[in-house]
Amino acid sequence: MSSSRATLIEVAKLAGTSKTSVSRFFGPERDKLSSVLQSRIEQAAQSLGYQPNLMARGLKGGGSRLLGMLVADIRNPFSVAIVHGVELAARAHGYSLIVCNTDNDPEQEQKHLASLAAYQVEGLIINAAGQPEPQLQALMKGGIPLALLDREVRQLDAKVIGLDNVLAIDMALDHLVQQGYRSVLYVSETPEHASARLERLKRFNQQAEALGLDSQTLVLSSLAEHSAIPILKAFAEHPTTVPKAVLCANGNATLAMVRSFQHLGLAMGPLGLIGIDELDWCELVLPGITTLAQPTDVIGHAAIACLLNQFPQRARELPVQYRHPPTLITRGSTTFPG
Amino acid sequence: MSSSRATLIEVAKLAGTSKTSVSRFFGPERDKLSSVLQSRIEQAAQSLGYQPNLMARGLKGGGSRLLGMLVADIRNPFSVAIVHGVELAARAHGYSLIVCNTDNDPEQEQKHLASLAAYQVEGLIINAAGQPEPQLQALMKGGIPLALLDREVRQLDAKVIGLDNVLAIDMALDHLVQQGYRSVLYVSETPEHASARLERLKRFNQQAEALGLDSQTLVLSSLAEHSAIPILKAFAEHPTTVPKAVLCANGNATLAMVRSFQHLGLAMGPLGLIGIDELDWCELVLPGITTLAQPTDVIGHAAIACLLNQFPQRARELPVQYRHPPTLITRGSTTFPG
DNA sequence: ACCTACCTTGGGAACGTTCCCATTTAGATT
């Protein structure tokens, strides 16, 4: 017995059959074998502790059973939740996932894309950091299914899966209006490289006007984190008779705003606060932060389904929903006193 | 020009040389080639957009350049921070990382381990959920380097990398004592399957006694989340003259305790609170939660170094530190008024 | 009894790479 892993041929020899039959046993053609042979192979494989070598399988057109995923920021809890959903779904369909984190760096993104291609992934789920259109175009031409997560890539004909941004903004504004707020400050990270941010911002401007709200926007720059504080201060102190609220476009914006609220000693509620993305701590920061939670598992599942539908051999289409509705979680931060 | 990916042979043909030379160009023997040939190959590869097929390479003993990582709970922000650190280090050494999440389920763990083996990973970083000793034993015998993260596996002769648990508990208790607290409730998730939890608990009992503290422990069960509340209540209301504090063994325990504090209307500070693991929101929950931050990037780096040192061909040893000291971040939750 | 058809099984090539070894060429030493 060698210390190294057993191969197909060794199993075949032990079972007194050919490598082809053993190969069939581990593939989708198992039932073409007689039950006698099946059990002989099963026993031999068991006793050798045989495990198919997926590298070899990947080489000879059998498919690598690998999916690649590119995440812009793995330290964002929301991204992690999505990764978790995608992994669950991938596993359920017999695929493994290579997760690569780009830290929002287009250069890293290029490198990761190259190495994922080198691993012959059968599909790619991409939460783009930059606009890697040329590489993705090439991969698509090579027949690799793609699904974009949350952010579209210009000029690229691939589906985008994510939150229903229009609905999310509408729900947030409806809730604020219903709670009595009439003036809203919209806070977002820089929208340039993320289409979801752009969609939300655009809809905010549009809908705030339609509802006749007093509106203002604040774009956070990661470079000058503290530049947000004077703007929030000005917004909070601006003399007006109507109740005011802050709407945060994602979890990071919410985090930055809560820090700013505390820095300025502002109370949540009197000055409203609502954020897209539900995070662990939103219920802990008193009086609790109202959020719109994204259905992360569902989104992950949809991304995999979208990929699977693009496989040529697949017979029936799995249903895929591209835009997903959030869930409103109401807490104290959007209760105007009195 | 085919739509499929270019191969070594096509590059060789275009460059007017042999596949061996092209192979050398992309391997570690590049400088054995004359500079003329090198530039010819470089140009040919460029123009065909050639990318080595890592599956084929992995097959013929060239190494898959893949590392596998098993994470017990990917939704724990601390785990993610470690993954991030490991990924950074892996990438820096030219390896890619397959991250598998076991959701603390030993059965999932077995499956993932099998599939990582099938992908011919060259090394494994394992944050164990159960005690997968037999499989790991087999992998080690097969020559696959292992590094354990945070949790040891019984009977397995592999290095464990993680926090210096003894030091962490000592630092926490020293800080509490220094702040005037004399009675401590230690809160941990169930320590059965995680050696780090066990080490911390053991050291707590030992050191609390050495320091002459009034001590008590509370083991959280994920099944009965609310069972913690009456115990905390009893601890808080127990009549005594000395200041009391709660020490949380990890981020999850801290989260549960903060929820319980709020549920019971307890103020942090008068009843002290300190936790191991630094999280985004610890500064946001007023008056701020004192924590011991783990050096996650450093730990990730150490894990990779540990792996690399086990590769047979490697000449010099990289220095590896197995136990890492935390950093104390002092906030209001451990300030006793007056 | 024979042909046809199907079901089961096995042999061989191919996938794209790396590695071993053989060959060529050039430079150095006697």
Add this chain to the structure above:
DNA sequence: AATCTAAATGGGAACGTTCCCAAGGTAGGT
């Protein structure tokens, strides 16, 4: 000038699998 050594290059086998096609066997229909 002849030989030796080292460097540069190429040819072929091997890695473990899947897929194509062929071969043998068993039935069913004529």
